[in-house]
């Protein structure tokens with residue numbers, strides 16, 4: 001892992017993704033989460049303040065050691081019981097099948113190289129009836145915005161450490177073993193449109 005991924009990118013993510021407009025989304029998505037929870041692409045731990053005491057245990061997965069280092073203080077100060085796994089969500093996870101009540105993904109599906117594989121793995125570890133809850137950015141339905149997203153994607157993937165601007169998240173989930181239950185789609189305020197089209201919802205096993 002290069003110095004950009006390991007040092008600079010976690011610092012940038014920690015600043016950019018702590019914006020209040022993103023905290024509003026985190027609050028909404030995480031408020032109903034309970035039980036035994038897996039969060040993929042944990043990053044620097046910006047979701048931690050939004051988990052309620054209804055969460056019994058949190059397992060976090062992220063392949064980037066720099067993210068884990070930046071998250072360490074938040075993890076230590078959290079009242080939650082947290083287990084950390086430094087792996088990719090599109091690898092075979094060393095986690096039992098049918099285990100989790102909820103899997104959480106916030107602004108992560110854009111960055112997972114093999115997202116279809118990760119969704120199969122999420123489905124494997126979820127209990128029957130368990131939920132994936134997500135808020136993600138991705139492909140806009142507006143042609144002019146989508147064409148900019150396609151144009152900017154190569155440079156954005158480089159700057160964003162693998163982040164795609166143009167993934168149709170609803171389509172990925174619909175094509176997975178999970179059943180898409182609800183997916184609100186809208187532009188997040190105070191954000192350039194090419195990065196601001198959000199997919200926010202739930203899918204069940």
Ligand SMILES: C[S@@+](CC[C@H](N)C(=O)[O-])C[C@H]1O[C@@H](n2cnc3c(N)ncnc32)[C@H](O)[C@@H]1O
Pocket residue numbers: 013017040041042043044045046047061062063064067087088089090105106107108111112113162
């Ligand atoms: C844009 S950041 C979002 C971080 C966090 N979810 C948040 O909401 O603040 C994307 C995260 O996905 C992680 N990531 C990249 N590839 C991944 C993979 N294959 N499996 C799981 N996480 C991955 C990155 O290390 C990074 O922490």
